[in-house]
Amino acid sequence: MAALLEIEGGVPLRGTAAVSAAKNAALPALAASLLTAEPVVMENLPLLADVTTIRRLLERLGAQITDEPDRTTHIRVPAVGRPEAPYELVSTMRASVLVLGPLLARTGSARVALPGGCAIGLRPIDQHLKGFQRLGAEISIQNGYVEARASRLKGARISTDLVTVTGTENLMMAAALAEGTTVIENAACEPEVADLAGLLLAMGAKIEGAGSKRIEIQGVPDLGGARHRIIPDRIEAGTLLVAGAITGGDVTVTGIVPAHLSAVVATLEEAGSKLDGGPDWVRVEGQGRPRPVDVATTVFPGFPTDMQAQVMALLGLADGLSRITETIFENRFMHVAELNRMGARIRTDGATALVRGVAHYQGAPLMATDLRASASLVLAGLAAQGATSVSRVYHLDRGYERLEVKLQRLGARIVRRG
Numbered sequence: 001m002a003a004l005l006e007i008e009g010g011v012p013l014r015g016t017a018a019v020s021a022a023k024n025a026a027l028p029a030l031a032a033s034l035l036t037a038e039p040v041v042m043e044n045l046p047l048l049a050d051v052t053t054i055r056r057l058l059e060r061l062g063a064q065i066t067d068e069p070d071r072t073t074h075i076r077v078p079a080v081g082r083p084e085a086p087y088e089l090v091s092t093m094r095a096s097v098l099v100l101g102p103l104l105a106r107t108g109s110a111r112v113a114l115p116g117g118c119a120i121g122l123r124p125i126d127q128h129l130k131g132f133q134r135l136g137a138e139i140s141i142q143n144g145y146v147e148a149r150a151s152r153l154k155g156a157r158i159s160t161d162l163v164t165v166t167g168t169e170n171l172m173m174a175a176a177l178a179e180g181t182t183v184i185e186n187a188a189c190e191p192e193v194a195d196l197a198g199l200l201l202a203m204g205a206k207i208e209g210a211g212s213k214r215i216e217i218q219g220v221p222d223l224g225g226a227r228h229r230i231i232p233d234r235i236e237a238g239t240l241l242v243a244g245a246i247t248g249g250d251v252t253v254t255g256i257v258p259a260h261l262s263a264v265v266a267t268l269e270e271a272g273s274k275l276d277g278g279p280d281w282v283r284v285e286g287q288g289r290p291r292p293v294d295v296a297t298t299v300f301p302g303f304p305t306d307m308q309a310q311v312m313a314l315l316g317l318a319d320g321l322s323r324i325t326e327t328i329f330e331n332r333f334m335h336v337a338e339l340n341r342m343g344a345r346i347r348t349d350g351a352t353a354l355v356r357g358v359a360h361y362q363g364a365p366l367m368a369t370d371l372r373a374s375a376s377l378v379l380a381g382l383a384a385q386g387a388t389s390v391s392r393v394y395h396l397d398r399g400y401e402r403l404e405v406k407l408q409r410l411g412a413r414i415v416r417r418g
């Protein structure tokens, strides 16, 4: 039987939780190891299903990966075998497309399955492909695969039509080994982009402006090995803060970069929680019933789409009407139906969800549909009266390292079954 989480709600969470390394920084960092034959050492890879998936893909591409007793992971790609990312892997994790840029730069060719859509939307990669073409690659689509060829990538000015996080990361990795200068305009400013640039710089790349909308990359002939510590996961941190707020508890998340969470902290304050912070921690104290708040997801440093489902669970208990607008993905309200089964009163109208707060949720048997939706169902279960079960927990395990253990340590009555 597939694993499920069983939750007995109503316990105010109290205590301190240390946050794991960021999934969305670990994935591009692992892909970057394809850019060199030298060893790359990652200090703190999170134990996540998506990390396991990309490790398997890298091994198929010729990577030798070992986990050392000191919790570091050593990756070496002495040579790339067949530069191909097969459909059965890409279809389980869209972020596999992050090997496209490194394979093109390292070997001059790549064959990567087009990612299908996923629960939250179509999620095309046209911006990635247009960028590679600007760098001189020949791109064709054959039988659901992207075929990319480039004898030598040449630096270019690239202006993406929309902000894309992995698109920016893919193009930055390809440009690192291109001939000449590349400028990426309209680049994503998410902290994970700057973290990847930090690794590339340590490998010998010449990059300026990562983390801003304009990134300039001077191509170099080759890159060396490096040692890298991945930034903490701002979305896990935000999720744990919402857990403290929604249960009316008192939770401190540590080992974080507060600046990566400013929009989430501001929204929690607006919703009535008491927030405090220091150099590497943030503390939330729930103050009774949340107040309604209007939220619109946007690119960093605005409110992150990856926190939308979690904050909806909180606002579902507010004493009034909140409007939540999802501007990044076209179908990221899969959690609404399940929250409504717990007594929430949420109506969606296109990209906007109208959340009419209720006094409490009733526990219920629930089913997860995607990573952040499953987190929002767990949060609602923690606040609900009675018992809640969340099935298809594999969605949660893609992006949270033993979330139920972190929550248990804060006093939650939550167990994993099966």
Ligand code: EPZ
Pocket (backbone or CB within 6 Å): 023, 024, 027, 094, 095, 121, 122, 123, 124, 125, 126, 127, 128, 129, 162, 163, 164, 165, 166, 167, 192, 305, 306, 328, 329, 330, 371, 372, 399
């Ligand atoms: C990254 O996905 C994250 N994943 C996502 O986190 C996150 O939600 C998203 O950025 C937005 O912040 C990783 O970093 C591995 P995008 P990504 O390209 O790069 C459209 C999670 O829960 N688009 O910034 O795939 C796209 O359809 C995951 O951890 C194009 O149209 O997102 C979307 O609507 C979910 N063409 C929007 O742009 C393209 O070529 C933003 O996508 C690329 C994107």
